Amino acid sequence: MKKIFFGALVTLALSCGAFAQTYDVQNFNAHGPVTTNLATATTPDSAAIGSGFNIASQNDMYFGGSTTTGGRIAVNGITYNSGGATSASNTNRNYVGVVGQSHAANSDGGTNLTTDARGGFFGLNGIAYADPAATNLLGIVAQENDTYSQAGASFKYQTGLNIVGFNTVRGSVVDAAMMIGGSTANGPYGPHTGWKCGMCFTDFNGVDPMYSGSTLLGYVWVNNPATKRSITSGIDLSGFSISGAVIQSQAMSLSDNTLLLGVNGSNISAITAGSGAAAANLDLNAKGGGAVRIANTASTHVLVNTSTDDGTNTLQVNGSTKVTGAISATTTGTMPMYGTTGAAVNAPHMVSGSVSLSGGSATVTLSGSAVYSGTNGYVCTANDATAANPVSVQNQSGSSVRFVGTGSDAVTFLCAGN
Numbered sequence: 001m002k003k004i005f006f007g008a009l010v011t012l013a014l015s016c017g018a019f020a021q022t023y024d025v026q027n028f029n030a031h032g033p034v035t036t037n038l039a040t041a042t043t044p045d046s047a048a049i050g051s052g053f054n055i056a057s058q059n060d061m062y063f064g065g066s067t068t069t070g071g072r073i074a075v076n077g078i079t080y081n082s083g084g085a086t087s088a089s090n091t092n093r094n095y096v097g098v099v100g101q102s103h104a105a106n107s108d109g110g111t112n113l114t115t116d117a118r119g120g121f122f123g124l125n126g127i128a129y130a131d132p133a134a135t136n137l138l139g140i141v142a143q144e145n146d147t148y149s150q151a152g153a154s155f156k157y158q159t160g161l162n163i164v165g166f167n168t169v170r171g172s173v174v175d176a177a178m179m180i181g182g183s184t185a186n187g188p189y190g191p192h193t194g195w196k197c198g199m200c201f202t203d204f205n206g207v208d209p210m211y212s213g214s215t216l217l218g219y220v221w222v223n224n225p226a227t228k229r230s231i232t233s234g235i236d237l238s239g240f241s242i243s244g245a246v247i248q249s250q251a252m253s254l255s256d257n258t259l260l261l262g263v264n265g266s267n268i269s270a271i272t273a274g275s276g277a278a279a280a281n282l283d284l285n286a287k288g289g290g291a292v293r294i295a296n297t298a299s300t301h302v303l304v305n306t307s308t309d310d311g312t313n314t315l316q317v318n319g320s321t322k323v324t325g326a327i328s329a330t331t332t333g334t335m336p337m338y339g340t341t342g343a344a345v346n347a348p349h350m351v352s353g354s355v356s357l358s359g360g361s362a363t364v365t366l367s368g369s370a371v372y373s374g375t376n377g378y379v380c381t382a383n384d385a386t387a388a389n390p391v392s393v394q395n396q397s398g399s400s401v402r403f404v405g406t407g408s409d410a411v412t413f414l415c416a417g418n
Helices: none
Strands: 002-005 008-011 252-254 259-261 302-304 315-317 349-356 361-365 378-384 392-397 400-404 410-417
Touching (some): 400 410
């Protein structure tokens, strides 16, 4: 093993069981040489070691056995402010336990960003291995970030993971604050079988990570909080074929082509347009020759501006209804009815039928949807179907009409009104 101790190059040979490798070192700082009370290492690294790694500093800890107790930490970096507040003239109040840096000061031989990009620089890399004999483990975690605070402490920001960019250019293929991926086979490890949960919230560590005032995915604008930021997409899942719900909450399920409301058994589901506006339209737009459809089962009805179901009609509207264009029905239809001036009769309907007179008269009782609003709410005409005899009509009430004619002649009639 080659190491730099206080600026001098020292060569060591180390063999620990099956572990025997050669390492070489270059100590560097991203913004210039490191100034310490010891020395600065400037020896360049140009060793040829094939496809392996030169390691500047390595701490190996081999442990285990029936007498072993306690946890193990191979490298531990601590900054501990136990001496009081730092100087009032201190201009750098950032205190870091461990820093990893990887600095690219020049190209690594790549010729383009499509087929010949070369050189991966990683500031920090956490790795957790599990070999075939490592069974029934509690878990393997490449990196855990913990925050500790006691009652009485106070701070402006608290984050488990802080990702801050200092970038003036973007990645040509991937440009992300956080990337989740999987690797092909690497020796006996892999290939990756796929994460079951890309990002999960869990109480595995003992308590819930969120509370009743939490927001799972949100934002905090400190500078210009009233200014809306412009982006292209909020969440883009177009690269996935999703067999279940795209978004699932306690009472809502959204799949690729279906929105289900009231999944938790609620008997009222609402879609509100423009909740922050004084007035807003709700538009449902079909595409091409398609139509906006309201589908229902035989036992459900569509109610507009009412919550009272009459138990009979599929569509029930409370209030005035205007239709521009023709109304077509395949079963019971609707015929508009107007007065002599062209004024429409409100909610008209027609009743047709026949009756045989007895002693020169007969009374017909109307029921159900045939009933009219009152005695003067309709007009009937009648014809004698037996002979050319006159027939007179007398409205008794909205549900009763009397026909007077000859003997036992048969009479046909047609009534119209509202």
